[in-house]
Amino acid sequence: MTAKRENLLPDYRVILLGGLFLLVVYLLLPIMAPFLIAAIFAYICNPLVDRLAQVRLWQFTLGRTVASLLVMLMLIAIICILLLIVIPMMQKEFMLIMEKLPTYITGLRTRIEPWLLQHFGVAIDIDAAKVQQVISSNWKSASDFVGKFLLALSDHGLALFAWLANLVLIPIVLFYLLRDWHDILNRFDQLLPRRWYAKTVEIAREVDMMLAEFLRGQLSVMLLMSAFYATGLWLSGLELALPIGLIAGLLGFVPYLGIGTGMLLAALASVLQFTTFAQYVPVIAVFGIGQMLESMWLTPWLVGDRIGLHPVMVIFALLAGGQLFGFTGILLALPVSAAIAVGLRHAKRAYLNSDIYLH
Numbered sequence: 001m002t003a004k005r006e007n008l009l010p011d012y013r014v015i016l017l018g019g020l021f022l023l024v025v026y027l028l029l030p031i032m033a034p035f036l037i038a039a040i041f042a043y044i045c046n047p048l049v050d051r052l053a054q055v056r057l058w059q060f061t062l063g064r065t066v067a068s069l070l071v072m073l074m075l076i077a078i079i080c081i082l083l084l085i086v087i088p089m090m091q092k093e094f095m096l097i098m099e100k101l102p103t104y105i106t107g108l109r110t111r112i113e114p115w116l117l118q119h120f121g122v123a124i125d126i127d128a129a130k131v132q133q134v135i136s137s138n139w140k141s142a143s144d145f146v147g148k149f150l151l152a153l154s155d156h157g158l159a160l161f162a163w164l165a166n167l168v169l170i171p172i173v174l175f176y177l178l179r180d181w182h183d184i185l186n187r188f189d190q191l192l193p194r195r196w197y198a199k200t201v202e203i204a205r206e207v208d209m210m211l212a213e214f215l216r217g218q219l220s221v222m223l224l225m226s227a228f229y230a231t232g233l234w235l236s237g238l239e240l241a242l243p244i245g246l247i248a249g250l251l252g253f254v255p256y257l258g259i260g261t262g263m264l265l266a267a268l269a270s271v272l273q274f275t276t277f278a279q280y281v282p283v284i285a286v287f288g289i290g291q292m293l294e295s296m297w298l299t300p301w302l303v304g305d306r307i308g309l310h311p312v313m314v315i316f317a318l319l320a321g322g323q324l325f326g327f328t329g330i331l332l333a334l335p336v337s338a339a340i341a342v343g344l345r346h347a348k349r350a351y352l353n354s355d356i357y358l359h
Contacts, residue, residue, distance in 0.1 A: 034169040042177035045071050068178035211338045217302040225249035236282030240269045
């Protein structure tokens, strides 16, 4: 009896250590966002680093250090190219809309005001010149970026410094995670209790396989849909095609959020730009075809049912993670949900084979 009780002590110690670890993680959540962002990027990019590390140049191989640097430079280049394309494009389009705003308001009054007067007795009392003057003055004040930056630096210097430090910390942590990815996993592997080792490794591999396929497949869907929406909206004549297309595609990791946001932005841009209903039809067709393309072909082909969760549960997981832990919770929502789904699947299998169910 005493020997049996002694054998149970390590279990309680492991549970206690696990609880303390989770408590520390919870207390440190406010500062963990850059580490989690770097870990997610490292998880996605690790297979590419593995392949590049084996590339041979004459009698030398690149190795993980050089491969990690190359992958990081590629990521930074992609992000910089997106920013250099989207930000000037949005600024240019905003200025164009601001210049055409009086024409838009005049056309809106000409088309809608008679109908409102006839049915509701309501008139649209909007002075286009005053609206343009207000926007122009605010735009000019917003363009004084240096002054506002210095003012913010003096008023909220500590918060701004913390934000910049987190931004700089992401590539540093990402480099070390990519370089030492397999060493880090081996160290965790050595700490696992031997009695739980086989089952833990089985579940971890299943989670890894499911989550890796889901993340890489979803990333491919997001990029392809961004290109489709941007090209389709551009062919339909919408002036804000590129930024709206990128937003609609990149927000596609949340079910219906990408297409919903894209349709709303496209509708607002169309109202300001187009004058006849026939001009709205191509924009509507782009989102209709895009939704069918994503749901009937791209998502089943590239993602499938990888994560094992209903779309409603995915939305709930993202909202719950954000409500409980903020931005860090959103980052952790899908990985944690995937792990829970695998754990529940194994628990269900054990329950169906147990005496409680069979008898």
